[in-house]
Amino acid sequence: MARTVVIGAGMGAMAAAARLAVAGHRVTVYERARTHGGAVRRLEREGFGFDTGPGLLYLPAVWRDLFVKTGREPLEECVTLTEVDPAVRHVFADGTSVLLPGGSRAGTVDALDTALGAGAGERWSELLSRGRRAWEATRRPLLEEPLTDAGDRARLDADPYPAPRRGLLRRRAPFLSEIARAELRDPRLVALLESHALAHGLDPRRAPASAAVLPYLEQTFGAWYVGGGMRALADAVYQRCLARGVEFRFGTAVSRITVEGGRAAGVELADGSRVAADTVVCGIDPRPMYGGRASAADGGPGYAAGRLTVLLALRGARPGGTVHRTVVHTAGPGGTARTVTVLRPGDPALVPGAECESAVLSVAVPPHRAGAAGPSSGGAGAGSEDGGAVDWTAPGAAERAADEALAAADTAGLGLGGRVLWREVRTPADTERETGAPGGAVPAPALAGADGAFLRAANSTGTAGLYRVGGSAHPGGGLAHTGMSGALAAGLIVEGDDWRGSR
Numbered sequence: 001m002a003r004t005v006v007i008g009a010g011m012g013a014m015a016a017a018a019r020l021a022v023a024g025h026r027v028t029v030y031e032r033a034r035t036h037g038g039a040v041r042r043l044e045r046e047g048f049g050f051d052t053g054p055g056l057l058y059l060p061a062v063w064r065d066l067f068v069k070t071g072r073e074p075l076e077e078c079v080t081l082t083e084v085d086p087a088v089r090h091v092f093a094d095g096t097s098v099l100l101p102g103g104s105r106a107g108t109v110d111a112l113d114t115a116l117g118a119g120a121g122e123r124w125s126e127l128l129s130r131g132r133r134a135w136e137a138t139r140r141p142l143l144e145e146p147l148t149d150a151g152d153r154a155r156l157d158a159d160p161y162p163a164p165r166r167g168l169l170r171r172r173a174p175f176l177s178e179i180a181r182a183e184l185r186d187p188r189l190v191a192l193l194e195s196h197a198l199a200h201g202l203d204p205r206r207a208p209a210s211a212a213v214l215p216y217l218e219q220t221f222g223a224w225y226v227g228g229g230m231r232a233l234a235d236a237v238y239q240r241c242l243a244r245g246v247e248f249r250f251g252t253a254v255s256r257i258t259v260e261g262g263r264a265a266g267v268e269l270a271d272g273s274r275v276a277a278d279t280v281v282c283g284i285d286p287r288p289m290y291g292g293r294a295s296a297a298d299g300g301p302g303y304a305a306g307r308l309t310v311l312l313a314l315r316g317a318r319p320g321g322t323v324h325r326t327v328v329h330t331a332g333p334g335g336t337a338r339t340v341t342v343l344r345p346g347d348p349a350l351v352p353g354a355e356c357e358s359a360v361l362s363v364a365v366p367p368h369r370a371g372a373a374g375p376s377s378g379g380a381g382a383g384s385e386d387g388g389a390v391d392w393t394a395p396g397a398a399e400r401a402a403d404e405a406l407a408a409a410d411t412a413g414l415g416l417g418g419r420v421l422w423r424e425v426r427t428p429a430d431t432e433r434e435t436g437a438p439g440g441a442v443p444a445p446a447l448a449g450a451d452g453a454f455l456r457a458a459n460s461t462g463t464a465g466l467y468r469v470g471g472s473a474h475p476g477g478g479l480a481h482t483g484m485s486g487a488l489a490a491g492l493i494v495e496g497d498d499w500r501g502s503r
C-alpha cells in the first residue's frame with residue numbers, strides 16, 4: 001500500500017487526502033494546528049457564531065464531486081447548502097443601490113436597468129457574455145487540468161477575454177479596469193465589475209481582463225451558503241477523510257520535506273523525527289520547507305492581499321428584508337476603489353436568540369509583515385500601491401481599519417454601528433498565525449493572461465513523488481479552486497504524471 005504524507009489539513013490537502021485514501025493509499029495528514037480546515041474556522045463566543053474565513057462558496061460542484069467520488073452520501077446529505085438569493089445588494093459611492101437576484105441573467109438585466117438606467121443591464125450582460133467566452137476558452141487548462149509543464153503555462157499566457165483592441169490597447173491586452181471603463185460606461189457598473197476582483201484581493205487596475213470570468217461564474221453557478229456556517233463544510237470533508245481511513249496527526253508541524261535520489265522520501269517533523277513516504281502532498285506554500293524565502297509578495301501580483309474581518313455581535317433582531325450579502329463601494333487609499341462586504345446570514349445557528357444578529361464585514365487589505373509601517377488612513381483598501389505589507393499588529397491599526405469599514409457600512413445605511421454588543425477584529429496577522437500563509441495572504445483564483453503572472457505553481461514539482469495543493473498551487477485560492485487542486489494532485493499521483501485531467 002503506497003504511503004502518502006500530506007502536509008497541513010487545509011481544504012486542498014483534505015480534498016487530496018480523501019481521494020487518495022479511496023484510491024488505496026495509506027494517508028497520514030500532519031497538521032501543526034489542533035484542528036482541521038486551515039482558514040475555514042469558526043469563532044464562537046457568548047452564543048454567537050462567525051465564519052472567520054470564507055463566508056460563501058462558489059462552484060459547489062467541485063465539492064459535490066469530491067463527495068460523489070469518495071463515498072455514498074452526497075454533499076447535500078452532509079451539509080445544508082442554500083443558494084444565496086437575492087445574490088447581493090450593491091450600494092455605490094453615489095448612494096444608488098441595486099439588488100441582484102441569484103442565478104438569473106434576465107433578472108439581473110432588469111434590476112440594473114431599473115437602478116442605473118435603460119441600457120445598463122444590456123451592457124453588463126454583453127460584458128458577461130465575453131466573460132463566458134474567456135471562461136470557455138480556458139476552463140480546462142485553468143481549472144480542470146493539471147498545469148504540468150511550460151507548454152501548459154504558455155497556453156494561458158494570452159488573455160482570452162475578447163476585448164476590442166483600440167488605441168493604446170492595440171499593443172497590449174487591457175486590464176480589467178480598462179475594459180470596465182471602455183465597455184460599461186457608467187461608474188457604478190465599472191464599480192460592480194471591479195468589485196469582483198476586489199473581493200478576491202485583486203487590484204482591477206492590474207488584473208487581466210480575463211478576471212471578467214469571476215462575475216460570469218458567480219452569476220452562472222451562484223453563491224452558496226452552508227447551514228451553520230462554512231466551517232460545516234470543513235467538518236464534513238474532515239469526516240469524509242476519517243471515514244475513508246485517513247489518519248490525522250494534529251499539533252504536529254512538518255519542518256522539512258526529505259528528498260533522496262531526486263525523489264521525495266518523506267518529511268521531517270518539528271521534533272526532528274522522520275516519516276518515510278512514497279508520496280508527499282504539500283498543502284502549504286512549500287518554499288519555507290526548502291529554506292526558501294516566502295513572502296506574500298513573492299507569488300506575483302495576484303497573490304498579495306489578505307483580509308480584514310470584523311465580527312459583529314449585534315443587539316436586536318435581524319430586520320425583515322435584510323439581504324445576506326451587501327457590497328458597499330467606497331474609496332480606498334489615493335481614491336482607489338474599495339469594497340466592504342457585509343455578510344448577514346440570518347442563520348439561527350449563529351445567534352444566542354432571535355433578538356440578536358451575527359454579521360461579518362470583510363475588506364481586502366495589504367498582507368502582514370511585522371515591523372512594516374502600520375496602515376495609513378483608508379489603508380483597508382485592496383493592497384497598498386507597491387503591493388507591500390503593513391504591520392497589522394501596530395497599536396490601533398486593526399481597530400482603526402475596523403472603524404472605517406463599519407463607518408462605510410453605516411454610511412450605506414446598514415445601521416450596524418449603534419447595535420454593536422461587541423466585536424472582534426481579525427487581520428492578516430491572524431490568518432498568518434492560523435494557517436502559516438506568508439503575510440496572511442489569501443491567494444486569488446488563477447487567471448489566464450498577463451503572460452501567466454496570475455497562474456500558480458504546478459501541482460507536480462520538479463521532484464518525483466512531491467505534489468502541491470492548496471491556494472498557493474494551481475488553480476489558486478478560494479474554496480472551489482483549492483478543492484480542484486486536491487483533485488488534480490490526486491489524479492496525477494494515481495494516474496501518473498502524464499494524466500491530463502478527467503474527461
Ligand SMILES: Cc1cc2nc3c(=O)[nH]c(=O)nc-3n(C[C@H](O)[C@H](O)[C@H](O)COP(=O)(O)OP(=O)(O)OC[C@H]3O[C@@H](n4cnc5c(N)ncnc54)[C@H](O)[C@@H]3O)c2cc1C
Nearest residue numbers: 008010011012032038039053054055254436470471478479
Ligand atoms: C478571511 C478569509 C476570507 C475568505 N473568504 C473566502 C470566500 O468567501 N470564498 C472562498 O471561496 N474562499 C475564501 N477564502 C479563501 C479560502 O479560505 C482559502 O483559499 C482556502 O481555505 C485555502 O485552503 P488551503 O488548502 O490553501 O489551506 P490553508 O487554509 O492555507 O491551510 C493550511 C493548513 O496547513 C497548516 N500548516 C501550515 N504550515 C504547516 C506545517 N509546517 N506543518 C503542518 N501543517 C502546516 C496550517 O495550520 C493550516 O491548517 C477566504 C480566506 C480568508 C482567510
